[in-house]
Amino acid sequence: MAPVRFRVNGKPLSVDADPSTPLLWVLRDHLGMTGTKFGCGIAQCGACTVHLNGDAVRSCQVPLESIADASVTTIEALATNGGAHLQQLWAELNVPQCGYCQAGMLMAAADLLKKTPKPTDEDIDGAMTNICRCGTYPRVRAAIHRAAEKAA
Amino acid sequence: MKGLLMQQDGAAGDLPLDRRRFLVSAAVVGGGMALGIGRGGAATGAGGKPVTGPWGPDAAQGSEFSPWIEIAPDDIVTIRVPQPEIGNGAMTQAAMTVTEELECDWAKVRVAFASIQRNHIEKGVYNVGFQGFFGGHSTEPDRMAHVLQLGASARERLKAAAAARWSVPVADISVKNSVLTHAGSGRTLRYGEVATEAARIVLPAEPARKPRSEWRLIGKSSPSKLNIPDIAHGRATYGIDVKLPGMVHAALMQSPVQGGKLKSHKPEAVLKMPGVRAVIVLDPAKTRGVPAGTKQAATFGFGDCQVQSAVAVIADHYWQARTALEALPVEWDAGSGAQWTDSAKIYAAASELRGKDGARTVKKAGDVATATGKRVVEGDYGTPYCENAMMEPLNATVLVTADGAEAWVPTQDQQQAYWTVIDETGLSPEKVKVHQTFVGGGFGRRTQADDVRMAVAIAKEFPGKPVKTIWTREETFRQGRYRTPITTQYKAVLDDATGLPQMIMGDVAYVGTRPSFMLPLGFSDQPYFNSGIIPNVRLTSANLPITILNGAWRAPCYNSHAFNLETFIDECAVAAGIDPLDYRLKLLAKWDKAWSDTLRVAAEKAGWGAKLPKGEGLGIAISCWPVANMHNNGSVIATVARVSVSQQGELRVRQVDVAFDCGSVANADAVRAQVEGGTMYGLNACLNEEMTVKDGAMVEGNFDEYPMMHMADAPVLNVHFEALSGHERMAIIGEAPTGPIQPAVGNAIFAATGKRLRRTPFRTQDLSWS
Ligand code: FES
Ligand code: FES
Numbered sequence: 001m002a003p004v005r006f007r008v009n010g011k012p013l014s015v016d017a018d019p020s021t022p023l024l025w026v027l028r029d030h031l032g033m034t035g036t037k038f039g040c041g042i043a044q045c046g047a048c049t050v051h052l053n054g055d056a057v058r059s060c061q062v063p064l065e066s067i068a069d070a071s072v073t074t075i076e077a078l079a080t081n082g083g084a085h086l087q088q089l090w091a092e093l094n095v096p097q098c099g100y101c102q103a104g105m106l107m108a109a110a111d112l113l114k115k116t117p118k119p120t121d122e123d124i125d126g127a128m129t130n131i132c133r134c135g136t137y138p139r140v141r142a143a144i145h146r147a148a149e150k151a152a
Numbered sequence: 153m154k155g156l157l158m159q160q161d162g163a164a165g166d167l168p169l170d171r172r173r174f175l176v177s178a179a180v181v182g183g184g185m186a187l188g189i190g191r192g193g194a195a196t197g198a199g200g201k202p203v204t205g206p207w208g209p210d211a212a213q214g215s216e217f218s219p220w221i222e223i224a225p226d227d228i229v230t231i232r233v234p235q236p237e238i239g240n241g242a243m244t245q246a247a248m249t250v251t252e253e254l255e256c257d258w259a260k261v262r263v264a265f266a267s268i269q270r271n272h273i274e275k276g277v278y279n280v281g282f283q284g285f286f287g288g289h290s291t292e293p294d295r296m297a298h299v300l301q302l303g304a305s306a307r308e309r310l311k312a313a314a315a316a317r318w319s320v321p322v323a324d325i326s327v328k329n330s331v332l333t334h335a336g337s338g339r340t341l342r343y344g345e346v347a348t349e350a351a352r353i354v355l356p357a358e359p360a361r362k363p364r365s366e367w368r369l370i371g372k373s374s375p376s377k378l379n380i381p382d383i384a385h386g387r388a389t390y391g392i393d394v395k396l397p398g399m400v401h402a403a404l405m406q407s408p409v410q411g412g413k414l415k416s417h418k419p420e421a422v423l424k425m426p427g428v429r430a431v432i433v434l435d436p437a438k439t440r441g442v443p444a445g446t447k448q449a450a451t452f453g454f455g456d457c458q459v460q461s462a463v464a465v466i467a468d469h470y471w472q473a474r475t476a477l478e479a480l481p482v483e484w485d486a487g488s489g490a491q492w493t494d495s496a497k498i499y500a501a502a503s504e505l506r507g508k509d510g511a512r513t514v515k516k517a518g519d520v521a522t523a524t525g526k527r528v529v530e531g532d533y534g535t536p537y538c539e540n541a542m543m544e545p546l547n548a549t550v551l552v553t554a555d556g557a558e559a560w561v562p563t564q565d566q567q568q569a570y571w572t573v574i575d576e577t578g579l580s581p582e583k584v585k586v587h588q589t590f591v592g593g594g595f596g597r598r599t600q601a602d603d604v605r606m607a608v609a610i611a612k613e614f615p616g617k618p619v620k621t622i623w624t625r626e627e628t629f630r631q632g633r634y635r636t637p638i639t640t641q642y643k644a645v646l647d648d649a650t651g652l653p654q655m656i657m658g659d660v661a662y663v664g665t666r667p668s669f670m671l672p673l674g675f676s677d678q679p680y681f682n683s684g685i686i687p688n689v690r691l692t693s694a695n696l697p698i699t700i701l702n703g704a705w706r707a708p709c710y711n712s713h714a715f716n717l718e719t720f721i722d723e724c725a726v727a728a729g730i731d732p733l734d735y736r737l738k739l740l741a742k743w744d745k746a747w748s749d750t751l752r753v754a755a756e757k758a759g760w761g762a763k764l765p766k767g768e769g770l771g772i773a774i775s776c777w778p779v780a781n782m783h784n785n786g787s788v789i790a791t792v793a794r795v796s797v798s799q800q801g802e803l804r805v806r807q808v809d810v811a812f813d814c815g816s817v818a819n820a821d822a823v824r825a826q827v828e829g830g831t832m833y834g835l836n837a838c839l840n841e842e843m844t845v846k847d848g849a850m851v852e853g854n855f856d857e858y859p860m861m862h863m864a865d866a867p868v869l870n871v872h873f874e875a876l877s878g879h880e881r882m883a884i885i886g887e888a889p890t891g892p893i894q895p896a897v898g899n900a901i902f903a904a905t906g907k908r909l910r911r912t913p914f915r916t917q918d919l920s921w922s
Contacts, residue, residue: 018426018471025471029401034393035386037592039543040625044855047543075386087384094376094821097829098239099383100390100543100592125864131855133543133593134239135832137866139825 544592633703
């Protein structure tokens with residue numbers, strides 16, 4: 001198979017690997033971008049969440065062959081894609097514990113706020129299905145509400 | 153050609169190997185504005201000649217005041233911390249402690265991981281206090297005193313250096329926010345400007361530390377964790393993120409039945425697959441052992457940290473290794489573990505041992521046979537195998553060469569990891585380096601270094617290249633060191649007049665490969681059995697040793713005992729016709745007031761006593777970790793849960809109120825976060841968690857089979873500080889909340905439905921009512 005060309009964080013690039021390789025491992029292993037995390041590999045945990053053509057997706061479920069010409073945004077570029085205020089709130093509210101799930105949480109939260117600038121608790125429950133084993137859910141919820149207030 | 157073709161290189165490229173990339177930056181207190189990231193290259197702000205040592209890459213960029221503290225010309229204070237950052241803020245706490253005495257500018261404080269190899273070479277410079285490298289206890293009193301002293305000493309040396317520069321008495325110099333000021337002239341110097349001279353000064357006597365009453369940071373301020381900006385920008389390096397030149401990747405499969413052996417495999421079937429470099433067989437017989445004449449100092453020993461029979465595939469990329477491993481024909485000899493055809497058989501065999509000959513008496517008071525009373529309460533309680541399920545799957549990266557080994561590990565205890573590498577390779581300690589990374593959750597799973605052991609065993613067979621071994625989620629789940637299953641048969645005879653137990657008998661059975669995880673905490677150490685309130689007590693414990701490996705699971709054993717005991721006590725209260733809160737207050741009347749205070753605060757905040765409609769209920773429970781039979785010890789936690797259960801049996805935990813007494817707190821928000829996290833961890837355990845066994849192997853492999861609560865399931869969670877006693881201890885707080893939440897929810901379900909749940913998880917039980 002020919003190399004697959006796509007953009008990551010605005011940069012055009014091309015990767016030659018097995019077409020079934022999940023985007024998660026393309027990012028982490030072939031491109032050396034390890035901010036996106038491996039948690040389960042089966043779309044359960046959301047640790048691997050990135051934005052694909054502007055929408056949050058679980059990158060462990062996206063094979064390389066499906067992303068020709070696509071545009072991918074990862075946690076490494078969230079700050080320059082409208083997420084800086086969220087990242088700052090994450091520190092202010094001391095949201096992460098171990099932090100491993102938080103890249104995925106932030107990518108999911110940024111997607112939610114883009115589509116629903118004033119989310120209700122139900123909106124948050126519906127959009128934020130990422131798993132956090134450290135139990136940061138109350139703080140993630142608080143930070144999303146705070147971000148919405150600040151943006152208003 | 154397979155590989156990477158990059159048109160433009162932005163994100164890729166190997167990071168420097170320098171440990172300094174693990175440095176994390178401080179956030180401005182209050183403002184929350186992130187400062188710069190770690191100090192990348194050697195050129196950054198380093199004016200003075202770095203002090204170097206045998207630990208090489210750990211060498212300082214500034215002037216070392218002690219192995220713990222370094223100050224650079226640009227005022228950056230780097231504090232090297234032996235404990236890892238596993239999410240509890242241990243490193244940030246160490247930085248706060250130093251800052252308290254050093255009077256440096258918090259925005260200029262960085263933390264870095266201390267080197268275990270340096271600790272070895274310099275004879276324990278970091279190993280201060282109880283389990284110096286263990287990820288738990290950041291406010292351990294001996295370590296705190298030591299670090300405060302180092303901060304005070306560095307401050308006085310800075311003052312002495314400034315005094316010498318200005319030829320003025322030291323007494324005329326004051327310090328604040330990394331600035332030295334001369335009282336008479338108003339002249340100032342920054343710490344960085346005199347650090348080189350100051351680091352050389354030897355004080356005639358160590359300065360006195362501030363009295364506790366003058367602390368301005370510890371207990372007063374709640375800075376958020378220093379590594380959060382790096383986490384939030386995807387820059388924090390966890391073990392799984394380590395990148396080294398020439399690194400290859402390994403996928404691992406251990407005998408599905410623990411204790412089984414590899415029977416056969418066909419490496420030729422996969423060796424020609426893309427990227428595959430080698431197929432490796434792992435065998436415990438290949439462990440070389442600590443070199444003769446060297447005394448090993450592994451924190452927990454090696455009993456729970458042996459090579460398991462396994463195969464691994466090494467490939468250029470992880471996905472290639474994993475794909476090839478899945479295609480590898482393998483046959484296993486299950487061994488004796490296959491006799492455990494299902495979980496029920498295990499628990500039945502264990503329960504059979506309770507109270508029988510072989511069982512050990514762990515507590516005895518009075519004579520249980522003398523108790524008289526009309527009301528007898530009896531029940532059989534238990535919790536199953538559970539998996540730690542930290543979000544970062546197990547992994548480690550190891551380079552073994554002819555004359556050395558280096559490991560990059562997300563461990564909860566560098567010292568355990570270090571000695572494990574030495575033991576597996578047979579190299580002398582001087583030739584081994586361990587690099588701590590950030591840890592994507594531990595919960596006990598990363599204490600024993602069995603993960604490090606396996607990764608070293610693989611890398612040893614592929615010398616000269618760094619090998620990163622990543623467990624799949626399924627391998628992580630099915631090769632756990634599980635929560636010890638505990639069942640308890642309790643019996644009480646209640647006094648006819650008071651309703652309190654005249655006697656309690658409790659017979660425990662553990663299922664444990666090794667006795668190291670048969671802890672009586674939350675059981676025989678509870679005040680009920682030690683304050684004299686119950687005249688006749690007999691508690692025993694027995695163990696069923698089997699092939700399935702158990703280990704530390706957040707507050708080991710306590711997390712089960714708390715469920716079993718506090719569910720039983722609730723049943724006693726109901727049988728006595730006494731409110732469960734009042735009943736516990738009566739039972740704790742002869743013990744520290746703090747226990748009763750936590751109960752009262754949690755109950756009051758939760759609206760205890762309100763009349764609720766059927767289908768809604770409040771439940772309460774209390775416990776203390778660790779060691780509850782000493783006064784003013786550990787963290788006492790009282791939890792009240794409010795649940796609703798539909799007639800169809802759908803359970804919803806609506807609100808949880810937690811009150812606690814850990815003595816005093818160093819960083820209130822860090823404590824709050826740990827109470828939240830520990831409570832959520834216990835909540836998920838009682839609602840959802842069970843690893844089941846089939847023919848000796850674990851069944852559940854991923855989160856689709858082992859459910860985790862999501863945001864939508866999380867209750868309102870209130871943490872209350874009003875019960876804090878103010879006792880001087882700053883007790884360990886991450887574990888204790890994991891206990892009481894489980895019986896609190898179970899007791900609330902009883903209050904709501906009349907159904908008494910004596911086993912977890914509740915998810916699998918019928919809660920419907922009419
Ligand atoms: S790793 Fe993709 S959802 Fe868990
Ligand atoms: S912060 Fe540790 S898993 Fe979410």
